[in-house]
Amino acid sequence: xxxxxxxxxxxxxxxxxxVMTALRASENPDIVVAVLEKSMTEGCNAGVSSGSLxxxxxxxxxxxxxxxxxxRHTDDILSNSGDERHRDLVVALCxxxxxxxxxxxxxxxxxxDVGIDMARKGMSVPRLHADPARVGGGPxxxxxxxxxxxxxxxxxxxEAPVTGLRVEDGRxxxxxxxxxxxxxxxxxxxxVLATDGFAGxxxxxxxxxxxxxxxxxxxxxxxxxxxxxxxxxxGVEFRNMSACLRHGQITLHxxxxxxxxxxxxxxxxxxRGQRFVDEQAHGYSGLAGVIQAQPGGRAVMIWxxxxxxxxxxxxxxxxSQQAGALQTxxxxxxxxxxxxxxxxxxxxxxxxxxxxxxxxxxxxYAWLTHGVLTTQxxxxxxxxxxxxxxxxxxIPGLRAGGGVAVGLAGSDSSGYSSGNGLLSAFGMGWIIGxxxxxxx
Ligand SMILES: Cc1cc2nc3c(=O)[nH]c(=O)nc-3n(C[C@H](O)[C@H](O)[C@H](O)COP(=O)(O)OP(=O)(O)OC[C@H]3O[C@@H](n4cnc5c(N)ncnc54)[C@H](O)[C@@H]3O)c2cc1C
Numbered sequence: 001x002x003x004x005x006x007x008x009x010x011x012x013x014x015x016x017x018x019v020m021t022a023l024r025a026s027e028n029p030d031i032v033v034a035v036l037e038k039s040m041t042e043g044c045n046a047g048v049s050s051g052s053l054x055x056x057x058x059x060x061x062x063x064x065x066x067x068x069x070x071x072r073h074t075d076d077i078l079s080n081s082g083d084e085r086h087r088d089l090v091v092a093l094c095x096x097x098x099x100x101x102x103x104x105x106x107x108x109x110x111x112x113d114v115g116i117d118m119a120r121k122g123m124s125v126p127r128l129h130a131d132p133a134r135v136g137g138g139p140x141x142x143x144x145x146x147x148x149x150x151x152x153x154x155x156x157x158x159e160a161p162v163t164g165l166r167v168e169d170g171r172x173x174x175x176x177x178x179x180x181x182x183x184x185x186x187x188x189x190x191x192v193l194a195t196d197g198f199a200g201x202x203x204x205x206x207x208x209x210x211x212x213x214x215x216x217x218x219x220x221x222x223x224x225x226x227x228x229x230x231x232x233x234x235g236v237e238f239r240n241m242s243a244c245l246r247h248g249q250i251t252l253h254x255x256x257x258x259x260x261x262x263x264x265x266x267x268x269x270x271x272r273g274q275r276f277v278d279e280q281a282h283g284y285s286g287l288a289g290v291i292q293a294q295p296g297g298r299a300v301m302i303w304x305x306x307x308x309x310x311x312x313x314x315x316x317x318x319x320s321q322q323a324g325a326l327q328t329x330x331x332x333x334x335x336x337x338x339x340x341x342x343x344x345x346x347x348x349x350x351x352x353x354x355x356x357x358x359x360x361x362x363x364x365y366a367w368l369t370h371g372v373l374t375t376q377x378x379x380x381x382x383x384x385x386x387x388x389x390x391x392x393x394x395i396p397g398l399r400a401g402g403g404v405a406v407g408l409a410g411s412d413s414s415g416y417s418s419g420n421g422l423l424s425a426f427g428m429g430w431i432i433g434x435x436x437x438x439x440x
Contacts, residue, residue, distance in 0.1 A: 002183045007034040007155070009436050010175055010188035012162040012227070015044030016425035017402030018194030019144045020100065024433025026154045031437060033154045034186060036177045038161040038195075042222045044141065045196055045374055045403070046422065050315065051137030052118065052128040053104075053426065054419025055097035060105075060114040060129060068125045070094040080122040080283070080417045083240075083410030090408055092383035093427035100430045101129050110143050117310050119263035120418040121283035128419055136315035137422075160184065165191065165230045165398070172397035189397070190436055192385070194429065196403035197375030198225025199244065208241040208377060213292070216371030218250055223374065227404045231379055234398075237390040239406040241377030245421055246413045248287030249301065250371045251325035256316040257301060257366050259284045259418065264307035265357050268368075270294040273345035278353060286414030288370035298369045300339055302350065304359040320366060331361040339365070374421055376407030384440075385432040401428025 009025050011018045014037035026033045056073030073094040078087060105112040111131045118128040131140065149156045160179035165172050172191045177184035198204040200223040205212070228238070249257050262268075262279035268291075270276050276299070277290050291299055303311065311317055320326050329335035332350065336343035352358045378400075380388040385399035402425035409416035 001181070002185060005034060005184060005186045007032045007186065007188050009033045009190045009192065010186045011035045011192045011194055012175055013037060013044070013194035013196065014040065014145060014156060015194060015196055015402065016046035016141070016422055017429040018192070019141070019148055020426045020429025021192050021194060021401065021433040021436070022148055022154055023144065024430055025436040026148070026151045028437040029153055031153060034188070035148070035154065035156045036160040036162050036175065036184070036186070037156070037158050038222050040158045043220050045219045045223060046425065047138050047141040048220055049137035049422065050130065051140045052115065052130050052419055052422070053097070053101055054127050054417070054423050055101040055129055056094060056127050058098045058101050058114065058129065060101070060112060061125070061127065064114060064116060066114065066125050068127055070097065072124060073097065073127060076122055076124050077408055077417050077420065081408060081410035081415035083408070083415060086406065086408065088383050089381070092431065093408070093423050096427050096430045097423055100426050108143065108147055110140060117260060117313060119260045121280065121286070122417055134314045162195070162226070167234070170396065172395060191398050192432055193227045193398070193400040193404045194402050195227045196223045197378060198228060199223050199372050199375045201225045204228065209244060209372070209375070211242070212244065212246070212372060215246070216250060216254065216369060218247060218254065218256070218371045218373045223403065227379070227400070231387065234395055235389050236395065237380040237388055239377060239380050240409065240411050243376040243407065243409045243411055243415065244285070244413045245373045245376055245409070245416050246285045246288035246370060247373050248282070248291040248368065248370050249284050250369055251320050251323065252298070252367050252369060253320070253323035253325040255320040255323045255325055257320055257368070258311040258314045258317050261301060261303055261307060261311050264303060264310055265359055266301050266303035266307055267350055267359065268299045268301055269341070269346065269349045270299045271296055273341040273349055275349040282414065283416060283418060285409070285416035289414065291368060291370040298367055300365050300367050302335065302359065302363050302365045304361065304363055306360070308364050325366050327365050329361070329363050329365065335363050335365065374403055376409040376413070376416060378403060378405045378407065381405045381428070383431070384435055385428050399432045401425060401432055
């Protein structure tokens, strides 16, 4: 059976970008919004994320004396990525980050604070915001989706994959989809793509990211890059397609350890007992390539009780503990035995780098490998989320945000700054949704 639906705005995907777009657009009660979601059971990457929102100049930062601004946030991202081509996009996203963090906390009532315990490479001041109990992105997305589902001018359709774009005379006029055996034909004044990237699609990963081999995928299976197939025939430009949010701190159980560990003194040692990197020289995305190059593509991270005291306050450590990925050893001899390493080589590997503190037993450790969480390449967009062709013209009726669109890492995964993923998604959702609420 075919069901025809007519709305003002249709959003493909109820993850971070889609939900934020729909929440903001539906603030205008005269605008009717439909959101089609492939599968809430499978979930979105925002829902399995750590839910850490990067924002500069928030009231949470001010309350603990951190001086920050959208400008400083922009500078940090660009100095990590070197991607001057997307300066305007980074400026636009950083410019709204504090607004939506305040809105989520103050208007939508989701608890938030700034993570002074969340040190990250290239982040000149603490600016990741998360719920105080560090429960991760799941509860945040549940909270936002509930708010959306309660709105009288929003239809949130679950188990309803979008199957294509409807195009008439070069203008996108809605989408096609499926739900419960029905064909959906949705007509809309504005269509927003928020279906994320393609890390869950092996063929596309081979096409664009073959140099990563066949890495562990730490994201959700719904990230199959469906929009790429819809956008290619429209002549859309794709940028930075080989860049990913990689991770070099994935345990052999598929969980992650706290990315702050290197800043708490943790040491990395490979299977030969060698310390092969300054652990603070890379962000976790850049570290992935360094781990990939080690024997067997793995290394052991070692830390002590002092580091554990701070690092344990994270959903990643709780999940790793539960999975059995975290071990302890009383001293260097016990650690060497457990790791099957020469005790003298291990003792030398544990010698602190200049200016760093020495670890003190008992030790905590976890074997780590590398993986991909999400892709960071995607459709070229302007600062309002309009989708671009190579000649700079836009596709009428269409916008995109989050992982569908080009990310902020530049052309290489090592340019990814912590918090970029949700910044692209919530930030562009905020911008697009606000525009649509005003009828733009
Ligand atoms: C383990 C992990 C931890 C992370 N931690 C952080 C973090 O702390 N901070 C940060 O900034 N970033 C983090 N990220 C990255 C961040 O989660 C993503 O960049 C962000 O969620 C992308 O937002 P999105 O809206 O584009 O996609 P998603 O949040 O993945 O939402 C996309 C939605 O679209 C749906 N969809 C897909 N195809 C279709 C279709 N054909 N029709 C309808 N719906 C469809 C999906 O089911 C999904 O619900 C993390 C990622 C992972 C995997």
